[in-house]
Amino acid sequence: MALEKPQWTELFHEVVTSGLCTGCAACVVACPHDVLDYTTAEGAYKPFHLDVDGDAENCTHGEKGCTMCTRACPRFRNWETEIDQHRFGRERTDEEVFGVGDVILARSSDAAVRDQGQDGGFVSTLLIYALEHDLIDAALVSGLEGDGTTWRAEPRVASTREEVLETAKSRYTYSANLLAYPQAVERGAERIALVGTGCMVSAPGAMQSRKAGKIARRLSLTVGLLCSKTFDDSLFEEYFEAQYGIARRDIAKINIKGLFQIWTHDGSYHEVPLKGAHAFTREGCTHCPDFAAEHADISAGGIGAYSDWTLVIVRTDIGRELVAALQNEGLIETRPGDDDPGAVALLHKLARLSRKRWPETAVPGPRRLPVSSS
Template sequence: MHSRERRPDEVSGIYKDILLTRATDTTVADHGQDGGLVSAILIWCLENGVIDGALVSATEGDGGWQAVPALATDRDAVLAAAGSRYTYSANTMAIAEARQRGLGSLALVGMGCQTSVGPVMWHRRVGKAGKPIRLNIGLLCSKSFDDSIFEDLFWAKYRLHREDMVKMNIKGVFQIWMRNGDYHEVNLKECHAWTRDGCNHCPDFAAEHADISTGGIGENSDWTLTIVRTELGRQVIMAMLADGVIEGRPGDSDPGAIALMHKLAAKSRSRWPEWANPAVAVSLPA
């Protein structure tokens, strides 16, 4: 993918640029998470013929927060799927619907466990199934939670009904906004028991196989930390900046965000078992 191996000092993977970006369209920014970059990318790529569909997560439509794979093919569908759920959705499964609809140029949005699928298959020369994935958008992720956290913790302890939640985020605490305007914070230590088992062994916080990795970490809640990893990713971001659909500033204007990314990436790599392929653990302190 990058034509070279990751160096020991590249704990967050290989990349070309780090920026802070956000959507200039206030509707996109308001619907999205931490500046709405991912939604802006998908809308711009759909409207400019880069892709004809996007594999994303959405909710089931019953007012709850059950995350499910979905296919977005226009602006309205992208905005309907915007935001974070923090429970797992196998977004790649939406490729079946894309095939049925004859779509052949797709974006995939997902955590490192999903955005690694295509590049690993291509590297192993079994990439036919993943060939339609043309653009890989990764989400910085340290873990996702089992869906039972809504009933067993948020409702049982805090009386926060999932159907009344309108937004959630993680900024050192689990932040929850309610339909009536109330805001609540839940200590992340209370949430650990609902971590999905596989996440406890995942070494890839920074989604290093993506074309563009994104995350809402740092001091600014309305800007997205944007890690441009491939030439395709750079072309997309530069074109969007030129078109004015996103605005950007240097990543080092928030050095704390970059430092936190590297710290969390190192923590994720330390989860890798000693008996497994040691190449994954490169960059860990000796």
């Protein structure tokens, strides 16, 4: 951090209103004065300052020296280098286009978990193991509103096997899972896992590297989800239903494998072109450079040729220890990443494409690419 004390005013102008804000909500949950809130109105997914102790652009607590919001933000100024150095003890090299880590393929050994999970149930198995072996007290995840028929994602806390499996499977609208942090603390959780896309899982590293207090300490495990973008909620009515006759209430499961794979409750299966959905890309995703959730302990995603296997990037000692424990107890099956060269190639491709989104006017680090691919 610079010698100045950057606060909400700088965050508002440099991130929130500049196009860099991903809507991760780290600033909101880190604020010790409860003057920041969060809106999803009209697809905004952004923090805002309440009309108390300041206004939209100014914070009286910031003027008195509070810098917690900028310490928490994983898109503020030299965020990538700061988090790299904290997480890995070094900056990633230009050749590490999807970040630091080793690639494997993995899936749950439990057929029931595979059925309830996404792409082999690896993440569900990992969370269940961590909870049942007293490694974490709770996990911040996403679920679906109400009875699930709205397909609107919302932040949830999972602290049991049942809650993990209830919140399994992917959603392709955004959920700022960090907003479930206060609920986890209310339940007494001190060791909390964060499951989320790259924009979210960079937040604990930002908080820890900038010494953001208790929240930085409590977020003790990060599981990143590979993500090129999420979509505005209008995708369901204006694309799936208007153009393909698929009502959101009828959808049972969604996956993306170069196109939308949609299963409905009547047993039907539909394929919908991904290209037509680009117009519904969420604003916060348009400048995000992090496809591969590069600051997670473990990153995971179903981008391979095998629909029941997860591509996993193991990045930290914590991640390696967890994967080794799952293997030793026979809870997961693993294969070398090279068993699916197409998935590894796609990982490189999508990581490069995401890095090119970062604006040239911002801190340049996240645009770094190998010379051969720039």
